[in-house]
Amino acid sequence: DERNRENGVTPRVSLSYAPSREATVYASYSQGFRTGGVNAPVTDAICSPAERRVAGIPDVPPPYDSDRTDNYEIGAKTSLWDGRLRINGAAYAIDWKAYQQAFQTACGINNATTISFTVNAGRVRSRGGELELSASPIRGLDLHAGGSFTDATYRNDVPNLILPAGSRVLDVPRWAWNARGGYAVPLTAGVTASLFAAARHVGASNSGFGEGEVLPRPAYTLVDVSAGLRMREGF
Numbered sequence: 001d002e003r004n005r006e007n008g009v010t011p012r013v014s015l016s017y018a019p020s021r022e023a024t025v026y027a028s029y030s031q032g033f034r035t036g037g038v039n040a041p042v043t044d045a046i047c048s049p050a051e052r053r054v055a056g057i058p059d060v061p062p063p064y065d066s067d068r069t070d071n072y073e074i075g076a077k078t079s080l081w082d083g084r085l086r087i088n089g090a091a092y093a094i095d096w097k098a099y100q101q102a103f104q105t106a107c108g109i110n111n112a113t114t115i116s117f118t119v120n121a122g123r124v125r126s127r128g129g130e131l132e133l134s135a136s137p138i139r140g141l142d143l144h145a146g147g148s149f150t151d152a153t154y155r156n157d158v159p160n161l162i163l164p165a166g167s168r169v170l171d172v173p174r175w176a177w178n179a180r181g182g183y184a185v186p187l188t189a190g191v192t193a194s195l196f197a198a199a200r201h202v203g204a205s206n207s208g209f210g211e212g213e214v215l216p217r218p219a220y221t222l223v224d225v226s227a228g229l230r231m232r233e234g235f
Contacts (some may be wrong), residue, residue, distance in 0.1 A: 006066055024076065029073075032070070036065040037063065039061035039117040041061075047107040055111075061091055069094055069095065100118055100119070124161050140180075144179065147175070183195045183196075194227065196224070196225070199223045205217045
């Protein structure tokens, strides 16, 4: 019998300026939202009425509302040396209000039964930036590198995770970077050799997959290397 009805508007405003043919700077503001919903009732088979009263668990957890983000971004895009070098950068700020989160509690003997339902938990603030470079210094050689920094924190206490206000948001690393390069060179009239290498690094973060506790997730780096030959059809 639970219902949840919502409507909304998500505005977006963007301004850009090109001081030259090689560069563009921009600024934007936008809003986003994720619709709310309803929670399933806690049935007697899961937790008896007496156990629910002792644990303070409602028979039907209340509906949850939509959450909303206010997004601010400034950046620049450049193209130099006839497009052989491109540099793009941006800085952003995101304010996330009434974010939706799974709330976990327990009931029964020794709290053996876990109950989970969705609630509007509080606010998150995220600040960060990113930089990308792409270059083609010589024919057949393409290089790319990029990096990002993200500082995302809870602005309120998160009792369900035993986290105080100001703690880092789960599963969001502060630093990440990637680099890749490819080179293709013709060996004969119908055969082209290619080399490719790439690396991707994801910084350390905190994970909520522990048994009722937050666990550190170490940083890691992935590396790919490949080489190949391509023959023209009919050669």
